[in-house]
Amino acid sequence: MASEIKTDQRIARLTPLAEVLAHIDSHVKPVALSRQDISSAVGLTLSEDIHVAQSLPAQAIALRDGYAVEAEATRDASSYAPVVIASPSFVNAGDALPPGTDSILPQDVVAIQGATGAVLSPATIGDGVLPFGADAGPMAPLFCSGHVMRHRDIAILRAASVPDVDVRAPRICVLQSRQGDDTILDAATTWMKHAVATAGGHPVSCAEGDLAEALRAADADAVIGIGGTGTGRHDNAVASLADSGELKFHGIAISPGETAAFGFVGGRPVLLSPGRLDATIACWLFVGEPILARLCGRPPDDAGRIARLTRKVSSSLGITELIAVACKDGQAEPLGSTYLSLQVLARADGWISVPAQSEGYPAGASVAVRPLP
Numbered sequence: 001m002a003s004e005i006k007t008d009q010r011i012a013r014l015t016p017l018a019e020v021l022a023h024i025d026s027h028v029k030p031v032a033l034s035r036q037d038i039s040s041a042v043g044l045t046l047s048e049d050i051h052v053a054q055s056l057p058a059q060a061i062a063l064r065d066g067y068a069v070e071a072e073a074t075r076d077a078s079s080y081a082p083v084v085i086a087s088p089s090f091v092n093a094g095d096a097l098p099p100g101t102d103s104i105l106p107q108d109v110v111a112i113q114g115a116t117g118a119v120l121s122p123a124t125i126g127d128g129v130l131p132f133g134a135d136a137g138p139m140a141p142l143f144c145s146g147h148v149m150r151h152r153d154i155a156i157l158r159a160a161s162v163p164d165v166d167v168r169a170p171r172i173c174v175l176q177s178r179q180g181d182d183t184i185l186d187a188a189t190t191w192m193k194h195a196v197a198t199a200g201g202h203p204v205s206c207a208e209g210d211l212a213e214a215l216r217a218a219d220a221d222a223v224i225g226i227g228g229t230g231t232g233r234h235d236n237a238v239a240s241l242a243d244s245g246e247l248k249f250h251g252i253a254i255s256p257g258e259t260a261a262f263g264f265v266g267g268r269p270v271l272l273s274p275g276r277l278d279a280t281i282a283c284w285l286f287v288g289e290p291i292l293a294r295l296c297g298r299p300p301d302d303a304g305r306i307a308r309l310t311r312k313v314s315s316s317l318g319i320t321e322l323i324a325v326a327c328k329d330g331q332a333e334p335l336g337s338t339y340l341s342l343q344v345l346a347r348a349d350g351w352i353s354v355p356a357q358s359e360g361y362p363a364g365a366s367v368a369v370r371p372l373p
Contacts (some may be wrong), residue, residue: 011251030297044167045200045296049141055102055133068101071123088117105130146298164341170295172201173220177228177237188280195373212240229259257282278340304368315354324348
């Protein structure tokens with residue numbers, strides 16, 4: 001007769017996701033600000049609005065190579081009756097416009113004859129010119145607080161002569177619940193580190209040793225543990241969290257990822273995710289991202305593109321469910337739920353959420369599709 005498996009990790013109740021998120025919102029606080037050179041700010045979250053010190057450009061400049069002229073003086077110019085102007089000024093793209101000029105004529109419509117130029121086509125005021133203040137002004141921000149910096153943003157700040165910015169860069173320790181060679185745990189952990197970095201966090205290494213020791217010793221603003229949240233013989237991640245700090249929730253009403261846990265150790269939020277890759281992804285999207293958003297001092301990213309479902313989606317009441325979808329031509333094809341196979345994850349280019357109070361969506365319903373990290 002099989003013996004009963006002894007475990008302290010049985011789930012008494014699945015806590016609604018809304019309750020978990022409300023607790024995160026009230027108990028997880030933004031990390032301290034740090035000043036960063038813009039070269040190291042990619043992926044970090046701005047903690048201030050970014051304004052330029054003065055209007056840019058500071059004076060009108062040429063957008064193309066050519067001759068700077070006063071448009072009014074060329075009004076009647078044509079190839080049959082050229083307008084002759086004295087000492088036309090040639091400028092390169094980026095040069096300031098000479099006084100008294102307001103447009104740039106291409107080289108092929110000005111025939112230089114000694115010290116004069118014959119204009120063969122009229123100019124229009126502003127042609128080939130970037131006016132004063134057209135790039136940016138000090139009143140409207142280039143970027144707002146809460147924005148996650150991208151590579152193109154760094155180029156914009158360089159062009160605007162902004163050398164450094166105030167950011168929040170939460171340090172997130174991502175670890176496996178148990179040591180050893182485990183392909184799935186390795187894959188889930190690697191993916192989680194990428195997801196953290198993409199969303200504005202800074203993945204850091206954790207102390208060696210068992211999970212309880214790592215939770216207590218982690219030099220980080222938050223910890224994410226992968227695996228060991230179930231009731232198996234070797235599952236002890238939740239018990240380790242309870243022994244090391246404060247276990248707030250074990251069992252969250254999300255699918256996949258029902259055995260996830262959340263708590264605190266030394267004031268640091270700790271998210272424990274099941275060891276399956278699909279459950280790790282769902283735990284991050286439903287719970288991990290909101291934790292990181294709070295640490296960064298910004299609202300969670302709920303943006304998504306609207307698409308229409310190609311077929312009906314069914315869901316159980318009381319569970320917030322992640323549905324993987326493939327999108328094409330404004331339509332979203334549901335690929336899977338509950339368990340997302342590797343083939344489903346390989347085909348998916350987005351996901352939708354069915355809230356706990358809904359039994360699903362009919363075919364043709366408009367849904368917000370968010371990208372998978």
